[in-house]
Amino acid sequence: MVGFCFNGNCEGNMRNKALIAVLAIVAVAVLYRLFSFTPELVGFSGPTMGTTYTVKFVTNERSPSTIDIKDSVDQVLVRVNKLMSTYDPSSELSLFNKSNVGQSIDVSRDIAHVIGAALKLSELTDGAYDVTVGPLVNLWGFGPGAKEDKVPTQEEIESAQQKVGFHYLSLDGVQLEKTEDIYVDLSSIAKGFGVDQVAATLDSFGIHDYLVEVGGEIRTKGMKDDGSHWEIGIESPGGGHSVAQKIIQADNLSIATSGDYRNYFEKNGVRYSHTIDPKTGKPITHRLVSVTIIADSVMLADGLATAINVLGPKKGLEFAERNDIAAYMLVKEDFGFKEEYSKAFKSYLN
Structure with missing residues (x-):
């Protein structure tokens, strides 16, 4: 049989037919995935912030691979640690703690957000919670450095207390400044922020059912794969x-x-x-x-x-x-x- 090309554009017609065929194959593959997909409860864990983290989530037809999600979660947690760790001398928080009294420092929005929340808690509790308690934490051996089970003297305690006071810390937008020689410690709030950031990452991947845990602090959303x-x-x-x-x-x-x-x-x-x-x-x-x-x-x-x-x-x-x-x-x-x-x-x- 001889084929006829009435409009003189046989090559274009062939390309269109090939494109339609490819799109049909893709559509079939997508429909097959949608109707044959079975959600699974999967998870992974790892070290972070001097403790461990765990992520469990229910897969869906649009979620990326578990490896890709874990890579993104690890990047998020490494970043939080790089910003807020007092154990890392090069972290953003450590660099601020080393800065001069009266020197205004531009900090990241994340640090500003966490310190802003910590200052509000400090005010709300009238200093029972104090974001600058670091010198006392370190004095008692619960901060960075070699841990020594030693009870400090009353003189040492009073000396460290002179460097504690959230009212010596001011935040204006992303500008952070100390008016006395204080030491900011976010260990009581940074893990929670890390959990929130991981949860936001899972949300961005279109994952609707998950549990995130860092050092005992937890965020959940939705339900398990069996509906429980x-x-x-x-x-x-x-x-x-x-x-x-x-x-x-x-x-x-x-x-x-x-x-x-x-x-x-x-x-x-x-x-x-x-x-x-x-x-x-x-x-x-x-x-x-x-x-x-x-x-x-x-x-x-x-x-x-x-x-x-x-x-x-x-x-x-x-x-x-x-x-x-x-x-x-x-x-x-x-x-x-x-x-x-x-x-x-x-x-x-x-």
């Missing part, structure tokens, strides 16, 4: 990592816990917590051993958990009720632990 809820266990201070004091169904939550039962040292029969009260210059001594906070962001929950842990059981609960904060506390008694929680937290309990 994410479940978060609040660790029992007396039972180790695998024992849960309380289980929370957490479908869309930002949650953080602060406690004195992991990071501490003992000297002459006395236990010294890593949580320092800026007003006494010493580790906390009350019986509040664990605070769990649910808030709008993990960064905020992280900072609030530390603040209430410093305030103690009575003042901490009063602070939570006054500010409508969802707080769950474990208070040590002679035998076991007593649960206390704010009205805002009650709806999360099973």
Whole structure:
């Protein structure tokens, strides 16, 4: 059979037919993926910020490969650490801490955002939470450098307290300045910010169901692949990592816990917590051993958990009720632990 070309553009027609054929193949492949795809719960983990992180998410027909997602998450966490670590002498925060008094420094928007939130918490708690508590943290051996289980003298404590005071720190947009020789420590809020940043990365990939955890601070969204809820266990201070004091169904939550039962040292029969009260210059001594906070962001929950842990059981609960904060506390008694929680937290309990 002889083919005829009526418009004189046989080559163009052939190209059009080839293009249509390719598009048809692509459409079939896309439709096959859409109708044959089975969501899976996958995950990965790694080291970060002196601790570990874990990401679990449910795949969908548009999500990238797990390797690509992990690479992006690692980049996000490396960046947060490079900005806010006091253990890295070249981090943006370390460079600011080394800057001269009265020198205005332009900082990144992320640092400005976190320090701005920390300053608000410092003001809200009247200094029970103080973003400049670093000199005392370091003095007690819980900061950068070799860890030494040593109780400082009262003179050393009072000397370090002279370098603590959030009111000596001012932030104007992205310009940060100190009016006295202070040392900013974001360890009580940076992990929470890191979780929020990882969650934002997963959102950008179109992932709708996930759990992100960094050092015990957690953000969840959606549900698992089988339609069940994410479940978060609040660790029992007396039972180790695998024992849960309380289980929370957490479908869309930002949650953080602060406690004195992991990071501490003992000297002459006395236990010294890593949580320092800026007003006494010493580790906390009350019986509040664990605070769990649910808030709008993990960064905020992280900072609030530390603040209430410093305030103690009575003042901490009063602070939570006054500010409508969802707080769950474990208070040590002679035998076991007593649960206390704010009205805002009650709806999360099973």
